[in-house]
Amino acid sequence: MVNNSNILPLNSDVALDELTENAVAIGLPMNTPFRNTTLREVMLIKGPVGWAEFSPFPEYGPQESARWLSATIEAGWHGWPDPVRDVVPVNATVPAVAPDDVEMVLAKFGPVPAVKVKVAEDDLAVDIARVQRVRELLPAADIRIDANAKYTHDEAFEVITALPFLAYAEQPVAGIQPLAKLRAALRQAGSEVLIAADEAVRKETDPLAVAQANAADLIVVKVQPLGGVRRALAIVEQAGLDAVVSSALDSSVGIAGGVALAAALPRLNHACGLATAALFQTEPSRPAIPVDGALTPGPAPVPDAARIEELKLPAERQAWWRTRLSQAHRALLQNG
Secondary structure, three states, X not given: OOOHHHOOOOOOOOOHHHHHHOEEEEEEEEEEEXXXXXXXXXXXXXXXXXXXXXXXXXXXXXHHHHHHHHHHHHHHHHOOOOOOOOOEEEEEEEOXXXXXXXXXXXXXXXXXXXXXXXXXXXXXXXXXXXXHHHHHHOOOOEEEEEOOOXXXXXXXXXXXXXXXXXXXEEOOOOOHHXXXXXXXXXXXXXXXXXXXXXXXXXXXXXXXXXXXXXXXXXXXXXXXXXXXXXXXXXXXXXXXXXXXXXXXXXXXXXXXXHHHHHHHOOOOOOOEEOOHHHHEOOOOOOOOOOEOOEEOOOOOXXXXXXXXXXXXXXXXXXXXXXXXXXXXXXXXXXXX
């Protein structure tokens, strides 16, 4: 039985002026459109123990962004727990590109043990063809799909049963009960493809509700949306399910937190979605590029001052990000 009281509170022990003193918003151009964006905007903040990132997506309001800020405070002011493993295996990520473009995308990642394929942005036949192309190119890889909760029940059932080699399907439908219904239907049909919950964990008021509803076989956890490494560890422990750590399209500064979480998990049975630096054309710091399909835990990379200036967003976007930071900080204090 899960116990919500054991989930750690959000970090709220840093004043707003201390956060804004060394904060800068930058834009990272992308190699391929992802989440309908070609420029990923993030705010980098230097704290006393290292660099941190605050990068909730533009549509997120203050309450949701407050969790991201909690992770920022942890990274820059408290640091992360010690790792229990030296390397973290990672997967390549294939956006919703045409099947003929899959090979070009995979080439940016180098050798990896697993591939996550984005689906539910084209018709079902294109989705299936994209995944099958990955299978052709990397027949030994662990392949999973991510629908970002955009499929209907029938669409998800059709795609998953057409791809029986999948390791798991990440958030194929929206909501906890629809996930539970789909999972039950797949098992009844003889499918062994696992169901992973993402949005149903990080966007729910109660991040443990998925486990309570028996709606998934594993959970996808992301450091910023869940409020920090330690808080995510507590959620995984209480859920009692296997976990996969993914980035939230972070820069390599933020990815360091994801690697810290994956390295601190007591059990890690799946490669993690933390190789997303390959989706950016450039970054202000050393990019988190995997070596032999894995990343190594360590402190967040230090951005180069000259590169920050080159990537720095114009004044009106700096002001917009500072307003978001202020609103998130206010919500964080109210939550505390």
